Amino acid sequence: xxxxxxxxxxxxxxxxxxxxxxxxxxxxxxxxxxxxxxxxxxxxxxxxxxxxxxxxxxxxxxxxxxxxxxxxxxxxxxxxxxxxxxxxxxxxxxxxxxxxxxxxxxxxxxxxxxxxxxxxxxxxxxxxxxxxxxxxxxxxxxxxxxxxxxxxxxxxxxxxxxxxxxxxxxxxxxxxxxxxxxxxxxxxxxxxxxxxxxxxxxxxxxxxxxxxxxxxxxxxxxxxxxxxxxxxxxxxxxxxxxxxxxxxxxxxxxxxxxxxxxxxxxxxxxxxxxxxxxxxxxxxxxxxxxxxxxxxxxxxxxxxxxxxxxxxxxxxxxxxxxxxxxxxxxxxxxxxxxxxxxxxxxxxxxxxxxxxxxxxxxxxxxxxxxxxxxxxxxxxxxxxxxxxxxxxxxxxxxxxx
Amino acid sequence: xxxxxxxxxxxxxxxxxxxxxxxxxxxxxxxxxxxxxxxxxxxxxxxxxxxxxxxxxxxxxxxxxxxxxxxxxxxxxxxxxxxxxxxxxxxxxxxxxxxxxxxxxxxxxxxxxxxxxxxxxxxxxxxxxxxxxxxxxxxxxxxxxxxxxxxxxxxxxxxxxxxxxxxxxxxxxxxxxxxxxxxxxxxxxxxxxxxxxxxxxxxxxxxxxxxxxxxxxxxxxxxxxxxxxxxxxxxxxxxxxxxxxxxxxxxxxxxxxxxxxxxxxxxxxxxxxxxxxxxxxxxxxxxxxxxxxxxxxxxxxxxxxxxxxxxxxxxxxxxxxxxxxxxxxxxxxxxxxxxxxxxxxxxxxxxxxxxxxxxxxxxxxxxxxxxxxxxxxxxxxxxxxxxxxxxxxxxxxxxxx
Numbered sequence: 001x002x003x004x005x006x007x008x009x010x011x012x013x014x015x016x017x018x019x020x021x022x023x024x025x026x027x028x029x030x031x032x033x034x035x036x037x038x039x040x041x042x043x044x045x046x047x048x049x050x051x052x053x054x055x056x057x058x059x060x061x062x063x064x065x066x067x068x069x070x071x072x073x074x075x076x077x078x079x080x081x082x083x084x085x086x087x088x089x090x091x092x093x094x095x096x097x098x099x100x101x102x103x104x105x106x107x108x109x110x111x112x113x114x115x116x117x118x119x120x121x122x123x124x125x126x127x128x129x130x131x132x133x134x135x136x137x138x139x140x141x142x143x144x145x146x147x148x149x150x151x152x153x154x155x156x157x158x159x160x161x162x163x164x165x166x167x168x169x170x171x172x173x174x175x176x177x178x179x180x181x182x183x184x185x186x187x188x189x190x191x192x193x194x195x196x197x198x199x200x201x202x203x204x205x206x207x208x209x210x211x212x213x214x215x216x217x218x219x220x221x222x223x224x225x226x227x228x229x230x231x232x233x234x235x236x237x238x239x240x241x242x243x244x245x246x247x248x249x250x251x252x253x254x255x256x257x258x259x260x261x262x263x264x265x266x267x268x269x270x271x272x273x274x275x276x277x278x279x280x281x282x283x284x285x286x287x288x289x290x291x292x293x294x295x296x297x298x299x300x301x302x303x304x305x306x307x308x309x310x311x312x313x314x315x316x317x318x319x320x321x322x323x324x325x326x327x328x329x330x331x332x333x334x335x336x337x338x339x340x341x342x343x344x345x346x347x348x349x350x351x352x353x354x355x356x357x358x359x360x361x362x363x364x365x366x367x368x369x370x371x372x373x374x375x376x377x378x379x380x381x382x383x384x385x386x387x388x389x390x391x392x393x394x395x396x397x398x399x400x401x
Numbered sequence: 402x403x404x405x406x407x408x409x410x411x412x413x414x415x416x417x418x419x420x421x422x423x424x425x426x427x428x429x430x431x432x433x434x435x436x437x438x439x440x441x442x443x444x445x446x447x448x449x450x451x452x453x454x455x456x457x458x459x460x461x462x463x464x465x466x467x468x469x470x471x472x473x474x475x476x477x478x479x480x481x482x483x484x485x486x487x488x489x490x491x492x493x494x495x496x497x498x499x500x501x502x503x504x505x506x507x508x509x510x511x512x513x514x515x516x517x518x519x520x521x522x523x524x525x526x527x528x529x530x531x532x533x534x535x536x537x538x539x540x541x542x543x544x545x546x547x548x549x550x551x552x553x554x555x556x557x558x559x560x561x562x563x564x565x566x567x568x569x570x571x572x573x574x575x576x577x578x579x580x581x582x583x584x585x586x587x588x589x590x591x592x593x594x595x596x597x598x599x600x601x602x603x604x605x606x607x608x609x610x611x612x613x614x615x616x617x618x619x620x621x622x623x624x625x626x627x628x629x630x631x632x633x634x635x636x637x638x639x640x641x642x643x644x645x646x647x648x649x650x651x652x653x654x655x656x657x658x659x660x661x662x663x664x665x666x667x668x669x670x671x672x673x674x675x676x677x678x679x680x681x682x683x684x685x686x687x688x689x690x691x692x693x694x695x696x697x698x699x700x701x702x703x704x705x706x707x708x709x710x711x712x713x714x715x716x717x718x719x720x721x722x723x724x725x726x727x728x729x730x731x732x733x734x735x736x737x738x739x740x741x742x743x744x745x746x747x748x749x750x751x752x753x754x755x756x757x758x759x760x761x762x763x764x765x766x767x768x769x770x771x772x773x774x775x776x777x778x779x780x781x782x783x784x785x786x787x788x789x790x791x792x793x794x795x796x797x798x799x800x801x802x
Contacts, residue, residue, distance in 0.1 A: 022622075022667065081622060081667035081675070123669050193627035210626055212670055221423075221482060221775035224659035224682040225611055225747035226594035229652055231771065236644050236660055243641030251630055258625035259637055260674045264663055266423070266482035268524055269613055269680040271774045273661045274482070279670040281625040346626035370632060373672045374622030 022081030068184030073115030083377025137175030221274030423482030469585030484778025538576030622675030
């Protein structure tokens with residue numbers, strides 16, 4: 001299994017911040033495009049057929065046997081400053097599992113595919129799982145085309161501008177039933193992102209419902225020295241209350257709520273801000289819990305905004321209801337793996353989006369510290385190898401012989 | 402007095418955001434350098450001698466009479482998205498007052514100078530009144546050279562890179578006693594920045610003590626979905642408390658405290674931030690009030706940070722104690738103007754910095770809405786003309802005949 005380590009290390013330097021060790025593989029950025037080139041190179045070395053679909057997703061097909069394919073894989077893109085494993089582990093493990101099966105002389109009865117889905121984190125255009133949402137028809141292509149990044153570059157502009165492996169025709173994005181019809185099931189291997197797994201490998205139960213909301217506060221820009229407190233319309237004040245309300249509402253309802261991103265305009269030290277924009281991420285074990293958490297935050301922040309004479313708006317940007325993966329596929333994987341644990345996840349995944357169109361399932365690999373979306377995210381080499389072995393066993397079972 | 406309006410309008414388009422109407426005349430940016438070129442052009446048209454000192458400040462001298470000069474003027478640079486009047490009104494009024502005196506056939510017994518001081522707002526390098534601080538020796542040149550802007554460009558690099566009217570030798574910045582020795586007094590005309598003036602013109606009493614502090618919160622970046630609330634070290638939480646504590650402490654102590662600028666790292670929607678950095682601006686009628694306000698904020702935020710397992714540091718970046726302007730100069734101005742009001746100001750000014758070296762004074766012009774540091778900042782044309790007339794009367798009195 002030295003092959004896994006060599007493969008892993010060949011990807012590792014791409015997009016890594018030399019100071020923090022965090023990864024910046026933002027969708028359609030130079031590092032993420034280099035990851036795609038790495039994918040194509042590894043696929044061609046293995047005589048796999050590379051396919052770029054119309055939505056920015058990459059596939060490498062082992063064209064063997066007949067009927068619908070068994071698909072595995074994950075994503076390359078990271079959150080800003082994220083860890084090495086979230087996403088890439090599923091792709092590298094897929095190549096390694098395929099090598100293992102071939103070394104054993106295995107030939108599948110159905111094709112096997114490896115996927116790299118685009119913009120899973122939503123770090124650039126604000127919608128998570130954008131590639132799989134487009135493929136499965138979960139987002140209107142007209143809406144996707146005009147999504148803009150922090151610099152104002154739209155999705156349509158970004159994918160058209162690229163001349164390499166990320167190039168797309170922005171007018172032809174959207175649901176692809178022909179491609180979906182060639183896939184029998186999708187099994188995504190992913191690093192576990194909490195501390196829920198105390199053995200090397202587990203199988204996903206369900207994905208918690210989760211969503212993103214934008215908070216807009218409009219006040220009045222003014223001089224920080226000469227404006228009396230009672231004359232202010234300071235949007236930072238209700239924003240401060242939003243941060244605290246998010247935490248307290250999540251505690252009360254047994255949910256998770258996070259504000260990790262905020263912009264202030266104009267952003268001067270001696271200037272009362274005129275506008276504050278922030279983003280709320282909320283998740284919970286059920287739709288009702290998430291709804292109640294967000295409703296409480298909205299109510300508390302509205303009161304604070306009214307008190308400070310600030311206009312406040314809360315706009316939903318994306319929402320994914322509870323996703324339970326295919327029970328039959330899960331049962332079959334548990335039989336193939338022999339008694340590994342089943343665990344829910346609070347993180348969204350492409351497998352959750354594709355579950356609306358295909359039987360999907362997930363394999364989780366242990367995360368000893370529970371840290372994710374940060375440079376400290378880690379999986380031991382032993383557990384990586386256990387993940388590859390489990391994925392190989394599942395593919396062998398699903399693709400037949 | 403149509404001359405004032407024409408002069409004012411010739412400067413008005415430079416650095417104005419066509420959408421918001423706010424000004425972006427950041428020190429050593431292209432718009433601010435265009436303002437300097439405007440200054441040189443207007444000075445040369447009037448046969449004034451232009452002098453660029455070693456600290457980025459500009460002077461236009463009416464070399465006439467003998468002895469120490471009477472200096473007036475203000476600054477061009479703005480806060481991001483600031484108003485048109487804060488700074489430039491003092492420079493344009495100075496040229497207009499000089500035109501008025503000359504039209505009356507006046508010839509001064511002492512030289513008269515017009516100054517444009519650099520980086521008064523501190524919007525680029527974080528230290529307000531940087532040009533006058535360097536000139537008067539209020540800041541160590543070694544410290545100034547390494548001050549960095551948001552892009553990491555240092556003051557030394559920025560002033561060396563410029564080849565036009567902002568060019569400086571960064572190795573020769575610092576206190577200039579020869580230049581200071583040529584100036585008898587400095588009178589700065591400025592838009593009033595609150596609602597303290599209900600007649601067109603007033604004279605400054607004192608400048609409130611004011612300072613800036615940096616708040617650094619270091620937590621742990623983590624996944625917004627899968628990290629349990631009790632496992633988080635979320636620096637946004639104590640930041641939220643800081644926003645609220647600043648307002649409440651200012652209310653309790655009769656001070657003003659503002660947080661208008663914040664950065665989060667990494668700044669992703671589905672990522673718990675690892676670091677939050679923010680800036681606090683605090684001012685009050687006395688040093689003790691400011692000290693007590695900041696101490697209370699520090700204490701409350703330290704508690705919140707400890708509760709959330711986040712490291713917190715509060716670093717002073719600049720502090721200017723209470724400045725009372727020269728009483729004799731003020732008395733003489735009040736006599737020349739005949740019974741205008743005397744008012745304190747909560748905003749810092751170059752005249753406050755230079756007060757440590759020279760007799761200084763300020764003339765305020767009425768601000769009907771009290772809004773400043775924002776596009777809505779306004780002075781009526783009538784009040785502008787009253788300001789010019791008052792400044793001309795003061796210059797005539799101080800420069801003798």
